Amino acid sequence: DQQVKQNSPSLSVQEGRISILNCDYTNSMFDYFLWYKKYPAEGPTFLISISSIKDKNEDGRFTVFLNKSAKHLSLHIVPSQPGDSAVYFCAATGNQFYFGTGTSLTVIP
Amino acid sequence: GAVVSQHPSWVICKSGTSVKIECRSLDFQATTMFWYRQFPKQSLMLMATSNEGSKATYEQGVEKDKFLINHASLTLSTLTVTSAHPEDSSFYICSASSGGGETQYFGPGTRLLVL
Numbered sequence: 248d249q250q251v252k253q254n255s256p257s258l259s260v261q262e263g264r265i266s267i268l269n270c271d272y273t274n275s276m277f278d279y280f281l282w283y284k285k286y287p288a289e290g291p292t293f294l295i296s297i298s299s300i301k302d303k304n305e306d307g308r309f310t311v312f313l314n315k316s317a318k319h320l321s322l323h324i325v326p327s328q329p330g331d332s333a334v335y336f337c338a339a340t341g342n343q344f345y346f347g348t349g350t351s352l353t354v355i356p
Numbered sequence: 357g358a359v360v361s362q363h364p365s366w367v368i369c370k371s372g373t374s375v376k377i378e379c380r381s382l383d384f385q386a387t388t389m390f391w392y393r394q395f396p397k398q399s400l401m402l403m404a405t406s407n408e409g410s411k412a413t414y415e416q417g418v419e420k421d422k423f424l425i426n427h428a429s430l431t432l433s434t435l436t437v438t439s440a441h442p443e444d445s446s447f448y449i450c451s452a453s454s455g456g457g458e459t460q461y462f463g464p465g466t467r468l469l470v471l
Binding site: 256 | 400462465
């Protein structure tokens with residue numbers, strides 16, 4: 248069964264607005280969470296991460312929020328830019344990596 | 357949901373030996389499988405893309421004679437690290453796709469340590 252889920256396969260956002268990508272997980276033992284960005288025909292590249300002891304981590308336009316009680320992770324991109332259009336994977340790790348299935352973000356100019 | 361497994365999850369081997377890593381799609385037919393290697397700072401490097409029944413397509417800089425990939429069936433792909441050296445120590449992750457879109461299902465990864 249999928250231990251990390253991204254229930255929205257796609258998302259469209261207007262340029263300049265906020266993009267919110269969501270991720271849910273089932274295993275409370277996960278201690279580190281990551282977001283990857285993937286362009287077509289390329290491997291995923293690391294974007295931002297958060298430890299389970301924190302609830303927020305910010306890096307420029309990207310902010311990751313962690314709600315441990317809800318087992319929910321989200322990535323906020325503000326402001327969204329057309330170059331942000333890609334597939335975003337969330338991942339969780341304890342002893343192994345568990346990836347979501349990805350959300351395809353389209354930022355409309 | 358779709359599940360991809362990898363075996364083994366951990367492997368320690370001596371320098372010069374070969375190691376085989378299996379990637380299986382447990383409940384769907386994976387027409388395409390991808391092999392990644394994780395480098396420091398958490399970036400995943402795509403090593404190769406394999407389609408069932410055909411030769412793998414390797415990314416630039418990846419030695420195809422060193423990293424042998426076989427995708428003999430719609431549920432199994434293998435990566436063999438031949439004549440492993442300590443610099444091959446890494447985390448290898450596979451993913452599988454049933455085709456027709458960007459959805460990839462990732463395996464849990466295999467940690468390789470070459471002594």
